[in-house]
Amino acid sequence: MSLNPNQLDAETLSLVLEQSADCVKLVDLAGAVVWMNRNGLDVMEIPDFAAVRGQNWAELWPGSVQLLIAEAFEQAAQGGTRRFEANFPTLRGTPRWWEVSITGVRGRDGAMAGYLCISRDVTSRWRDREALNVLMREMRHRLRNTYAILSGLMRGFARGDPERELFADEMADRLAALAAAQSLFGDDAAPAALTPLLSALILPFNSPTCPIALEAPPALWLDRGNADAIALVVGELSVNSGKHGALRHGGSIAVSTEIAEGRLQMRWDERSGVPAEERHRDGGQGLQLIEMIVAAREGNFDLAWHLDGLTATLGLALPAAEPDLQPAGALAG
Numbered sequence: 068m069s070l071n072p073n074q075l076d077a078e079t080l081s082l083v084l085e086q087s088a089d090c091v092k093l094v095d096l097a098g099a100v101v102w103m104n105r106n107g108l109d110v111m112e113i114p115d116f117a118a119v120r121g122q123n124w125a126e127l128w129p130g131s132v133q134l135l136i137a138e139a140f141e142q143a144a145q146g147g148t149r150r151f152e153a154n155f156p157t158l159r160g161t162p163r164w165w166e167v168s169i170t171g172v173r174g175r176d177g178a179m180a181g182y183l184c185i186s187r188d189v190t191s192r193w194r195d196r197e198a199l200n201v202l203m204r205e206m207r208h209r210l211r212n213t214y215a216i217l218s219g220l221m222r223g224f225a226r227g228d229p230e231r232e233l234f235a236d237e238m239a240d241r242l243a244a245l246a247a248a249q250s251l252f253g254d255d256a257a258p259a260a261l262t263p264l265l266s267a268l269i270l271p272f273n274s275p276t277c278p279i280a281l282e283a284p285p286a287l288w289l290d291r292g293n294a295d296a297i298a299l300v301v302g303e304l305s306v307n308s309g310k311h312g313a314l315r316h317g318g319s320i321a322v323s324t325e326i327a328e329g330r331l332q333m334r335w336d337e338r339s340g341v342p343a344e345e346r347h348r349d350g351g352q353g354l355q356l357i358e359m360i361v362a363a364r365e366g367n368f369d370l371a372w373h374l375d376g377l378t379a380t381l382g383l384a385l386p387a388a389e390p391d392l393q394p395a396g397a398l399a400g
Contacts, residue, residue, distance in 0.1 A: 090165075090186040093172065096179060098123045098140075110188055112157035124184065128155070136169070143171035144179055152189065164193040214242040240271070259294040261287040261324065261331075268301045269322055277313045282323035287331065293383050296364050297333065300357055300381050304335050312376060313339040326385070335379040343376055 084091050090107030092100055100119050108116060119127075125136040132153050139149030148170045156162050165186040174180040218239035225231035261284045273279040289297070301322075308314040318339040325332050361368045366383040 087185075090188075092124065092184045092186075094124045094182045094184055096181055098125050100124050101181070107186070110157075112159040112161060114158075118158065128153075139169040140182060143169050143182055146171065154193075162190070163188055164190045211246045214246045218242050242271075258288040258290055261285065261289055261297075264289065264294060264297065265301070265322065265324070268298060269305075269320075272305055272309075272314055272320075274314075276317040277308075278319055280319070280321045282321070284324045285326050287326065287385075289331075290386060292364050293331070293385070296360050296366065296383060297381065299360055300333070300368065300379070301335075303354075303357055304337070304379055308337060308339075312343070313337050316341045318376065329385050331383045331385055333381040333383075335381075336376075337378075338373075338376040340375075342374055343372060 085104045086106065087104055088106055088110070090110050091104040092107065093102040095101050099121050100123075101121075103111075103113075103116055103119065108114075113119060125133045125140075128136060132151075135149070135151050135153075139151075142149045148168055150166065150168045152164065152166050154162065154164050166189045167184065167186050170183045170185075171179055172181045172183050218235075221235040221238055222232070225235035265281060265284055269279055269281055305314065308320065312318070313320055316339050318337065320338075321334075321336045323334045323336075357368055361381065361383070364383055366381065368382075369380045371378045371380075
């Protein structure tokens, strides 16, 4: 039986690797670079493969990343694939961010023969992310300034009236707590602890007319995506409660969390002193934004309405531990 010339075969696969826009390398069991595709040489700004042929690939990276590569080689030898992201300049010194994957390559006899190392240029994505981070930091800075201005105005107008001064002080404390919640998100890569996050988001609204019970959350560190999703949901629920629910009319709110089967479940139970007449409508902007962000985190968000309030349930997938992003400086890719 002859092969159809249009069918995929080993030669076609080699052409695919050669034409890949990514930087594709074959590394032998000793860690030496034995092959790199043409487009990889171009994207790394390497004019001649001789510049890297035979060099130990891991040793081209800084020490912090070499440890990741050593762990990746061990994982690849067991049949797994390791991925990480790091910052590396090209041979000409052009700054670049790379998404790197390392997979084991086996020979015909099934024994390990080396490693397939693929580096994808994600510089544009990192630049866009950094631009967004700068914008978000500026917004948080302006928001904290707004909180401070509002506190000052309230205290100024209340000066001389003991009852108003007491009210202004209480509100200023709440605004200060909200500002503290914003400070939890100062670093895009830093995780946030669940307990202080929920405390900062929820307890500023606690009052005698609407006590808020926060059940002791589990000790858990959240990545930025899940922390943002929780902050968005709690913020939306608080705003709606302040407009139509228990925070405006009196009542009670209970917030509880638990971890089950690798997922974080948060429950918001709200009961108001008046019937729940104003409810979320399908297509509302706040609800749409919540659904989009929660879906992006592989989560779920559900609302159940009652005569005197609502129960909101947020579920989020807890990601497996990932290696930290490591800065790098020497030629690699």
